[in-house]
Amino acid sequence: MTDKLLPPEKRTAVWKTIDHAARQGQFVLPVCEQCDAIQYPPREICHNCLHDGLQWQEITSAGEIIASTALNASTSAFFREHLPHPVALIKLDAGPLVYAHLARTELKTGDRVELVNRCDINGRGVFIALSAGGTEVIQAESLRAMLSEQRTN
Ligand SMILES: [Zn+2]
Numbered sequence: 001m002t003d004k005l006l007p008p009e010k011r012t013a014v015w016k017t018i019d020h021a022a023r024q025g026q027f028v029l030p031v032c033e034q035c036d037a038i039q040y041p042p043r044e045i046c047h048n049c050l051h052d053g054l055q056w057q058e059i060t061s062a063g064e065i066i067a068s069t070a071l072n073a074s075t076s077a078f079f080r081e082h083l084p085h086p087v088a089l090i091k092l093d094a095g096p097l098v099y100a101h102l103a104r105t106e107l108k109t110g111d112r113v114e115l116v117n118r119c120d121i122n123g124r125g126v127f128i129a130l131s132a133g134g135t136e137v138i139q140a141e142s143l144r145a146m147l148s149e150q151r152t153n
Pocket of ligand 1: 033034035036037046047048049050051143
């Protein structure tokens, strides 16, 4: 019997809220109580004013692809089995630049997208960029493998 390869699952504690939100179908990020800056990557101290009062909030997830590429190499055994893997940097209308997996390789710089937060096989929230409207079927094989079945432990 061979062990099934899984996507990387190590994360800092601050990401656990994103994992929980993925199970609720919510796209959330921390927002500073003092200056309203949306934090990405998630953190415990505001990147703008260093205030330590951050509140998780649902964020409008529409945005535009700033750069996209397909990964053709990885240190992860899981991803090496599923290359190429399309990823992008998205400028959210709400402000932050966010890295996301692409639902299909045809999505390119300048395309309007909507991010969703879904659970991967490990139960970890992962941000996925869908075409604007957010209803398309995920076509990227590597991403389908990441989401294909949930671990129950
Ligand atoms: Zn702040």
